[in-house]
Amino acid sequence: MxxxxxxxxxxxxxxxxxxxxxxxxxxxxxxxxxxxxxxxxxxxxxxxxxxxWQNFRIAIEDGGILRAIGNSAIVTVVSTVAVCLLGALAAYPLARRRSTLNRLVLGGIVALIMIPPLSILVPLYSLLTDLGGTNTYWGAVVAMVVTQLPLSVFLYTAFMRELPVAIEEAAAVDGANLLQMLFRIVFPMLKPVTATVAILTSVAVWNEYALSVFLLRDPEVRTIAPTISTFLASQGNSLGAAAAAALISVAPVLLAYLVLQRYFIKGMVAGAER
Amino acid sequence: MSGVDEAVRPRAAAETAPRRTLRGRTGGNPLATRRVNLLYLPALALFAVFTVYPLVQGVLLSLTDWNGFSRDSDFVGLANYARLITDAAFHTSLGNTLVYGVGSTLLQQVAGLALALALDRPLRGRALARAIIYLPVLVSPVVMGAMYYLLFSYNYGGLNDVVVALGGERVAWLSDSGAAVAIIVAVNSAQFVGISMVIYLAGLQTIPAEFHEAAMLDGAGYWRRFADISLPLLQPAFAASVVLNLIGGLKLFDVIDVLTGGGPGYSTSSVSTLISTAYFDNRSAGYASAIGIVLFLLIAVATLVVDALLRRRRLGAP
Incomplete structure (x- = not known):
């Protein structure tokens, strides 16, 4: 005892x-x-x-932290919606039509998960420079979408395979076309996996640094992580404003976490146990 | 039809025919015709242009001496790869990368499992403790790195405040390469230990209580039950956590960039930070591409090997 x-x-x-x-x-x-x-x-x-309180004023005025939060919000929302939509669309044929071709396609997409962003940094950076995509939202969104989409396709495919086919068959017999069936019948059943994909994607994009630090150098479009690292480096030994900037950038995450804590942890576990 | 053909065919037909009718290509779904494959074309188009093309381009660039901005470059064959063999900066970075990968993985399994076991029992404040330990997972590694910098900074750091208060001399935590590598491993592990913790917690919760109750009736103590029931049944959680931590550690970039920038010299550099140094600071895009290809291969091999090892053991588990 x-x-x-x-x-x-x-x-x-x-x-x-x-x-x-x-x-x-x-x-x-x-x-x-x-x-x-x-x-x-x-x-x-x-x-x-x-x-x-001056530190917070410096972080906002000189560090541009609020603008960075706005930029991160834009890139995160657009990327997350695109990753969910493109992922669910791509997963449907991969889950329902099991041909050799589709097995290869799924295998290829899953293999893309292993590519570290830094290993394609040089060619991706020069490609986006040629296309005028550096220092633009769309350039950052494209980079975020292609790095997050493989996991999304995989999670949606795994989830859809567990869904019974009977409902879709009934809809087809009733004369629904493919898009009607997807948007009215299949997608509404995907809420749990969409929560997982949306959480994994939005956390990853909101915090992304390895690519965005190079793709977004212009303070006008720069997201939070590169803004914080640039600001920290520019502050030398006056760390108060850098600390204030870090805290301001944590606030939205903390707020989302307080409201959605259960979903965050569940979603992360579901994503990890793939 | 020759006789040989006929001798072979019936068996093959017997094997494939029932599969066709039972599973079929469409899984019995009349809408899953070939046309449905159009739905993955947008995703494939994006991957083709922004992932596969850059990967192929990366292999081609790695065979040149391109500096990253000029119009022309020369084909140099495998010279960039040969340079890796003699480049001391690459050797240091590769060694550090392995330390970051393996060190973080070990630390996170031990700490993550211990925290999960501690939180898997009735305890006041359990939900709050879990939420706080998990919180850094959601914060950008750059922001966590910036906050940890406030702890380890030489002149103004919180840690040196304690050292000085105890009558010691200030320590250059981040300029001493050995200490800095260890700090990076510790910071990365502390930030992401929450992932391992919740994976193990989820794993523990799938173990039926009856298993433990039955073992207790047989007189098995806590550690005996842990070793013989929990540990084997946590194998899938272990596999998931190890693969995730190992990949995260091997491609570590953000924390290093903020805490030390890979320095002093290249002493805390990882393969990932070396790529950005070679490309943007040293203007060796061709060489940076070669390092990128090596990083890709390193992570692919590590993932496949670890996955194969753990999956095989998973099959053998009860």
Whole structure:
């Protein structure tokens, strides 16, 4: 009995340590963002010489963080809608028409998941430069869609294969054409997998850096991750504004997480156990 | 028809005929005709132009000395690949990449499984702890890197504040290559340990309680039940988590770029950061393409090998 109790306490302590470790960077960012550059008290202390809100003003005005959030929102929403729609459309024949050709097509698309974005950086960057796609929303959206779409096609195909064919057969007998059947019968049944795909895609695109840092150099269209890294590098040793910028950029994610927490974790697990 | 043909054909027909009628090509769906394949053409067109063409182009560029901006370049054969063999920066980057990949994977399995086991029991504040440990997964690695920079910075870092308060000398955490590599592994693992944790939690929840109850009746203690029931049944979760962490670690870029920029020198560089350095800083697009192809092969081989190993063991699991 006593030993079990001891174990219980040890586990609770371990969890407290894990929680503290995970919160430490957020806490340090908070204290740093609230201090004037002249206040050199320990990072672990809250501001001792009054709260200095200027850091947030600098992050917004010089760092362009709000504009970056807007840019990320545009690129994320458009990419996510495209990845869901193109993924569901492409998955239908792959799930329902099992020919040798379609097995090859699915295998090829799944193989694309393994391509790391950096390995096609050079040719993709020069291709988009030739097409006038660098420093544009559409260029970034195309890059995001082609990197996220393979997983989407795979998840939709796996899900559709589990759906009974009988309903579609009945619809066909009733004279529905292909598009009517897709939009009225098949797509409404895809809500669970669409939630998974939408969460995986929007988190990945919102946070994307490896390609967007090169494709979006113009501050007018730059998304959050490249904006933060550029701003951090430009701030040298005055870290308060950089910390403020990081915190502002976390706010929308935190809000979405608070509202949709269950879906986030479920969606991520479903995506990982593919 | 020759006699040989007739001798072979009946068997082949017997094997294929029932399959045709049972499964058929359309799965019995009258709308799944060949025309339905049109639906994947938009996706295939995008992949052809923006993934496959760049991949092929990357192979071709890797055989040239293109500098990334001029109109012309020369064919140099496998010279770029030969350069990899002697390039010390590449050797360091490849070694670091393996440390990032394997180190993060190990750390995340141990920590992720421990956290999952701790959270798989009734405990006050369990949901909150799970939510907080998972939170960094959703934050951009660049933003997490920027916040961790505030912790490890030499002059203003939170960690050196503690060192100084304890009477020590400031430590150059991010300029010491050994420490910086370890910090990058730790930061990457802390950020994504939540994924492993929730995968293992989901795995633990699929194990029927009766298994544990029956074992307890037989007098099996906690660790015995963990080793003989939970661990084998977590094999699919283990496979999913390892593959995900390994790929993430092997293509690590964001955190390194923000924390150290691959420096000092190339001492914390990964294969991914080396590609961007070679292309944009050193103006060697041909060489950068060759490194890109190597990175692709590295990840493809690692994924296929690990997947094959874990899948085979999964079949053998009870």
């Amino acid at each position: 006593n030993r079990a109790r001891l174990g219980h306490v040890a586990i609770a302590l371990g969890l407290v340590v894990a929680v503290v470790v995970q919160l430490a960077p957020f806490y340090i960012a908070l204290t740093t963002s609230l201090k004037a550059p002249t206040e050199l008290t320990s990072q672990w202390l809250l501001p001792q010489q009054g709260v200095y």
